[in-house]
Amino acid sequence: MPTANAALAEHIAEAGVSHAGLAHRVVTLAASRGLPAPRFNHASVARWLRGEQPRGRTPDLLAEAFTGLLGREVTRADLGMRAATVPPDLGLAYELDLNAAVAAATDLYGTDVHRRSMLARSTYTAVAYLVPALRWMTAPAAQLLDRSGSRRVGVANVTAIREVTATFRRLDNLFGGGYARSTVVQYLADEVAPLLREGAYTAALGRELFSAAAEMTLLAGWMAFDLEQHPIAQRYLIQALRLAHAAGGQALGGEILAAMSCQAAYLGDGNGAVDMARAAGQAARSAGSAALLSESLVSEAHGHALAADPRACALALVDAHQALDRSTPGGEPAWLGYFDAAYLAAKTGRALLDCGDPTQAAISMRASLEMAGGYSRGRAFNLALLAGALLDSGRVEEGCATGRQALDAADGVESARVNGELASLAARASRHRGALPVRELLPALPTARRGVRALPATR
Template structure:
């Protein structure tokens, strides 16, 4: 029987030419997107691109990676189907093509939540999209008005229901800070898609009650996004963040919307998208102006410092750090919103973010000073996850300055604090630690080799043997 001839993929070739890419550049762009989703694709090279153009369909998640890479280069959304990369719907939709700004937010929240709960692998396959960062703030009021018209279900919703959601939020938030985003993540999603979504569709005695319910629902949805982010499920986190932003919009809570925009900026800068992070952080300040408290304004401002640091703007980085410190100095903790208090944003957190901004800028001594300040002022037991990450960041900065023994001591402390913490970011810090150590070659000192063995055991088992 004659073998079927493959058909040259002209659509893909046209898109690659429009990107002005060589085959090597195309492969590099695909690998960059894959790395954001913990998939290195080290073997992806120019020969793979040539095979795809010749008609070989890429396997696994690669069609999505390729479409996202091309979307970023061209500045418009390109789907795998546009590139002739799918065979009869072989790649299940990741909901990326939905226009999240046309339906009522309760409906879309349930759509994402149920996909997360019921579709095996959805959390792992949902891609982070730069196009989804285009938040239509200029259409805010129109979208909110459209959402208000969708209310009016059978359930009567009042202060008791609002207080119940707030109490659940407090419990979930406290556990998240101590045990990491992987702890009870799906329990948060289950509560959102059942109880909370039902309340959002209910009848409210007053518009004040409606705004209060949508506001606390936005906080809970933000927490679902934050837990996904901390679990390194970046595409999923982005979808929850967008729903949180929409719910804050419905509540006319611009400060809370700024809080979510700030989280989106945090995610963007951690993934290496400095310009997008700066735009989102600036939007959080602009949108919440006149509504945000001093501590909230400080939090939004320090994320602009992260954006400036990632884009190598030394002057603006320094100015943003100083401005954030000034705003925080004027804060009164008892007057801050619940989401500021729950996140533990204080001088300690500001110093951690400032340290990372200075690290990205290349000011390693300045970064070390800020990170040390963060460590010595934090309640390490209540905020175990961020304590471990800050220790790891400090060690990384010390290693980059050639002080390996000090770095090793802090990396060991970080692993000590990680025991029992379910966090993709914590695991990422351990992987980075091993990469740093292995880059030093075969002449690694014994104390550093012992740390590397301990890190390897942690990545295998989530804990370390006592005798290592």
């Protein structure tokens, strides 16, 4: 008599695995992924053969088990399992309960590994940042306690996460978010998630673990943002903020809020950018970080520019430059080392350009090119912005020459944002199509974005 799930039966027969053996493999895979331990046995497999659909990640674990047994890729569809669905609110909740927060973050990592295409089809909404920002500012200070678990967490574990994050942050700056984002997410799912879920640690080491996890989660979100995968980026930034709260990391939380502001501004949501930047500024003041306060203020200025408030933009820019002047070398977090006078100049130029002052924007963007080495993506981005400012201020020949430099700098950089800025440069250049330098430059520039920019929700 044929079974209700003939496809699963055929794979079991081909692999020559017993029902008990298959159940054991799934349990082992779940444990290796840091998932809650399922209680499967031969009876569980019998139920699946009768047509019962396993819940949660089990179909994906079954597919992974058969992939290893048969030496070829096997999908859940091959096993007669229904297509997976992604909850629409996955990763968007800023959970107050710590265990729920850990589950939210680690579920996001796992979904990104196994069902990224479905995650990418989710939606970015500007209002999704409001509750996380409010809870960040109003929730009681974290009281992380000693924890017993099945995986002992040591200093070496935390050091490894920080070292991996630093390495891939450097690669991101050099080659763009598309270069190694998948590797970062896989590391989060395979190495970080089990420590968060099952870790045994002291309160002090637990704060370090959550801080390191928040940094890497922020990096994964920033890489998604750079690829214009905005729904994915939004979810990572929210989870990074919650992990930073668990660690008691005021400065790191401010950095994440500033990244939220940057994303909102990139998507044209000036008011949202101001809201997130002001929340970042509060965190910066609490942490006593002048550089982070400067970053928050210049992000706020960009939001005011997009909201057509030039006076508020100018005031925030003045405050941003004064704040950076108060920063002391060696007195800022290591991960904020990128924010210097050149970076501030770049952010200032972006705000001025969106405020309708291309002449002053060009001055700031030229100063941004005094940046340190190791930031290939940033150099390409800044050159493209400088070229656009020069074109808008009527310096066509110089703008086209700078546009050529931007194209050269972008070679080998996998960044949808850089591609988008080059596409914007093409639109600016096309207004001067009659000039020979423009006609020579335009064929080399992209005319469309590689990524899809979501529209912010109505506020």
